[in-house]
Amino acid sequence: MVTGALGQIGTELTEELRKKHGTHQVLATDVRDLPDHPCVTGGPFRYLSVIDADDFDRVITEEDIGTVYHLAAILSATGEKNPELCERINVGGTITVLEAARKHNLRVFAPSSIAVFGPDAPKHAPQICPLNPTTMYGRTKVTGERLAMNYWKQYGVDVRGIRYPGLISYKAPAGGGTTDYAVEIFHSALETGHYDCFVSSDTRLPMMYMSDAIRATISLMETPLDRIGDARGGYNVSGVSFTASELADAVASRVSGFTCDFNPDIRQKYADSWPDSIDDQSSREDWGWSPEYDLDALCDAMINGIRD
Numbered sequence: 086m087v088t089g090a091l092g093q094i095g096t097e098l099t100e101e102l103r104k105k106h107g108t109h110q111v112l113a114t115d116v117r118d119l120p121d122h123p124c125v126t127g128g129p130f131r132y133l134s135v136i137d138a139d140d141f142d143r144v145i146t147e148e149d150i151g152t153v154y155h156l157a158a159i160l161s162a163t164g165e166k167n168p169e170l171c172e173r174i175n176v177g178g179t180i181t182v183l184e185a186a187r188k189h190n191l192r193v194f195a196p197s198s199i200a201v202f203g204p205d206a207p208k209h210a211p212q213i214c215p216l217n218p219t220t221m222y223g224r225t226k227v228t229g230e231r232l233a234m235n236y237w238k239q240y241g242v243d244v245r246g247i248r249y250p251g252l253i254s255y256k257a258p259a260g261g262g263t264t265d266y267a268v269e270i271f272h273s274a275l276e277t278g279h280y281d282c283f284v285s286s287d288t289r290l291p292m293m294y295m296s297d298a299i300r301a302t303i304s305l306m307e308t309p310l311d312r313i314g315d316a317r318g319g320y321n322v323s324g325v326s327f328t329a330s331e332l333a334d335a336v337a338s339r340v341s342g343f344t345c346d347f348n349p350d351i352r353q354k355y356a357d358s359w360p361d362s363i364d365d366q367s368s369r370e371d372w373g374w375s376p377e378y379d380l381d382a383l384c385d386a387m388i389n390g391i392r393d
């Protein structure tokens with residue numbers, strides 16, 4: 086089962102899992118009503134809110150679920166506008182999933198984020214360091230990692246997670262995060278030839294192309310249990326790190342006449358509190374992680390994908 090399956094990651098993860106395990110082996114769930122979405126037209130789908138624990142339990146039993154990819158969440162930019170909702174969905178939803186996992190012996194993938202790091206973390210963020218995020222979203226992700234560790238240690242629930250960097254993809258819109266500029270810039274470049282970027286030109290953040298993120302997710306979940314270490318609640322993974330102006334230059338070199346202005350808004354503050362890049366040695370050692378997409382490969386894939 087995939088929760089939040091109609092979102093940016095769920096759209097591509099569900100498609101990949103269906104290719105791998107068979108269409109009818111993968112149940113997509115979400116609270117949005119999007120009848121034409123490929124996850125709804127392309128296989129089994131059920132409306133399911135992750136904060137309705139009774140309904141969640143019923144669906145797990147009725148559909149004979151063994152593994153949950155728990156993607157339902159409120160992302161950073163939306164979450165800071167509505168912190169109570171962010172906490173209710175992100176923490177409450179994760180508790181629903183972990184409680185069901187404890188009762189029904191499920192395996193769980195529950196992603197974390199680079200938003201767990203706060204301004205006191207080194208700019209090249211290590212796996213282990215104090216986690217003092219200044220955003221509500223980041224705090225819900227720290228809680229998610231701690232819950233994951235508790236359920237593993239106390240109940241033996243096999244829950245695993247990745248601290249995703251900003252994810253760049255074209256198949257589904259970005260879901261209200263601070264790194265959305267790295268997705269929007271491609272659409273604006275091809276539609277209007279111009280982008281007003283909401284972070285400053287020198288803002289550097291860890292990013293990753295979606296194919297790498299999906300490969301990392303499936304690879305982590307396929308790793309034998311005895312290889313998974315203490316980072317299980319939120320493995321650092323590195324993709325590519327660039328400034329907003331480096332991204333704009335890379336787009337301009339592919340889309341003639343493209344121009345970009347930088348007008349930071351409130352999201353600059355969230356971006357400034359996060360690291361520039363990620364040390365992912367634990368992922369490399371424990372489950373063989375290695376990214377494939379650099380800035381050039383990512384730009385080519387985005388532009389070709391949107392044009393197609």
Ligand SMILES: NC(=O)c1ccc[n+]([C@@H]2O[C@H](COP(=O)([O-])OP(=O)(O)OC[C@H]3O[C@@H](n4cnc5c(N)ncnc54)[C@H](O)[C@@H]3O)[C@@H](O)[C@H]2O)c1
Nearest residue numbers: 089091092093094116134135156157158198249251252260
């Ligand atoms: N996209 C990124 O760049 C990024 C980076 C770091 C971490 N993450 C994490 O990855 C996960 C998925 O992110 P995404 O980008 O696909 O998000 P998204 O916003 O695109 O999708 C989230 C989905 O959850 C659904 N949802 C919201 N409330 C729900 C509820 N109560 N019950 C069921 N579904 C509900 C939404 O309808 C949406 O389809 C989240 O945990 C997010 O924090 C994402």
